Amino acid sequence: MFDIPFETIFFYLFAAISIVFTFLAVTVQKLVHSAVALMLVLTTSAAFYIMLGAEFMAGVQILLYVGGVLILVVFAIMVTSSHELKQEAPTVKRNFAAIFAAVAFFITSFYVFTNDFFNVTNKTLPQDEIGAIGKSFLNYSKNGQILSFELISIILLAALIGGIVIGRKDDDQGSKS
Amino acid sequence: MTVTSTIPLSYWLILSSALFSLGIYGFLTRRNAIGILISIEILVNSTVLNFILFDRYGLVPKIEGEVMGLLVIALAACEVVILFAILLALFRHKMSVNVTKLTDLKG
Numbered sequence: 512m513f514d515i516p517f518e519t520i521f522f523y524l525f526a527a528i529s530i531v532f533t534f535l536a537v538t539v540q541k542l543v544h545s546a547v548a549l550m551l552v553l554t555t556s557a558a559f560y561i562m563l564g565a566e567f568m569a570g571v572q573i574l575l576y577v578g579g580v581l582i583l584v585v586f587a588i589m590v591t592s593s594h595e596l597k598q599e600a601p602t603v604k605r606n607f608a609a610i611f612a613a614v615a616f617f618i619t620s621f622y623v624f625t626n627d628f629f630n631v632t633n634k635t636l637p638q639d640e641i642g643a644i645g646k647s648f649l650n651y652s653k654n655g656q657i658l659s660f661e662l663i664s665i666i667l668l669a670a671l672i673g674g675i676v677i678g679r680k681d682d683d684q685g686s687k688s
Numbered sequence: 689m690t691v692t693s694t695i696p697l698s699y700w701l702i703l704s705s706a707l708f709s710l711g712i713y714g715f716l717t718r719r720n721a722i723g724i725l726i727s728i729e730i731l732v733n734s735t736v737l738n739f740i741l742f743d744r745y746g747l748v749p750k751i752e753g754e755v756m757g758l759l760v761i762a763l764a765a766c767e768v769v770i771l772f773a774i775l776l777a778l779f780r781h782k783m784s785v786n787v788t789k790l791t792d793l794k795g
Contacts, residue, residue, distance in 0.1 A: 516694050518694050518695060519694055519695060522695050522699070526703050529703070529707065530703075530706055530707065530710070533707050533710045533711070533730055534710055536714070536726055536727075536730065537710055537711065537713055537714025537717070537718070537723075537726070537727055537730070538714070538717075542720060542722055542723060542726075545723065545726055546726065549726050549729060549730070552707075552730060552733065553729075553733060556733050556736075556737060559737060560737075560740060563740055563741065563744050564744065565740050565743075565744070565754055565757075567754070568736075568740060568754055568757055568758070571758065571761060572736075572761070575761055575765055576729070576733070576761070576764075579765060580729060580764070580765060580768050583768055583769070583772055584722065584725060584726060584729070584768070586772075587722050587725070587772050587775055587776075588722055590775075590776065590779065591722065591775060591776075591779045591785045599719065601717040601718075601719070605716070605717060606717060608716065609712070609713045609716035609717045610713065612712055612713075612716060613709040613710065613712045613713040613716075614709070616705070616708065616709050616712055617705055617706060617709040620701070620702075620705035620708075621702060621705065624698045624701040624702055624705065625698055625702075640751065640754070643751040644751055644754055644755055644758070647750075647751055647752065647755050648755060654750075654752075656752070656755050659755075659759055663759055663762050663763070666762075666763065666766055667762065667766060669766075670766035670767075670769050670770055671769070673770055673773065674769045674770055674772070674773040675773075676773075677770070677773035677774055677776075677777055678772070678773035678776045678777060680780070
């Protein structure tokens with residue numbers, strides 16, 4: 512019993528938590544409960560990243576997803592007063608179609624993933640992970656990621672402006688401002 | 689530092705595809721736009737997990753997978769901001785965020 516490695520125990524534990532709460536997040540009738548389940552799913556994902564040795568990603572996950580995106584989702588639920596009304600259950604036809612799509616995807620990917628044709632190694636990681644990420648982002652030679660870095664900054668700016676413009680109250684329609 | 693993971697890659701991949709399937713189910717069954725938003729978050733989350741997996745178990749000793757994961761997280765944050773703004777505008781006009789009632793453009 513005690514010769515099972517800790518990593519295996521934690522893997523199955525967190526996998527069970529993650530799958531159960533994902534199921535709750537997509538099926539529960541009250542949206543606030545769904546958001547709380549989503550929080551647990553995102554936190555267990557951060558645990559997975561730590562298990563894989565990606566501590567920086569785990570920190571980003573907690574800061575950005577659990578701290579930022581989830582607050583925004585809860586805020587959206589409050590603003591649109593969706594927390595008051597119970598979500599109606601899906602119709603039988605729609606439910607059947609969705610189950611079919613999900614199960615078909617799962618079976619296909621299961622078949623692909625259990626056939627072992629990925630070249631898998633236990634590779635050597637860079638010594639400092641964060642430094643390697645920063646160098647990769649600002650590297651403008653052949654294998655650098657500077658273009659995606661610049662693109663994501665433009666996209667962030669566009670999302671900022673777009674969010675303000677779309678969400679603004681247009682009460683000054685008559686007067687040209 | 690080497691990755692000394694005792695868990696095979698295929699187990700991780702099956703876990704992430706299970707999360708993705710549940711996300712697909714939620715995406716197709718939810719009627720409220722915020723429910724759809726939550727499902728999209730689950731989908732994106734399992735995708736980032738896949739990026740990190742192939743970064744860790746892949747052949748090339750590089751960190752590109754984590755870089756791509758960061759980019760995907762940033763894109764997801766943008767997407768949530770835009771969706772929230774659209775939801776606000778929608779709620780102001782329709783007093784509802786039920787996506788099955790948005791049939792104004794239907795011919």
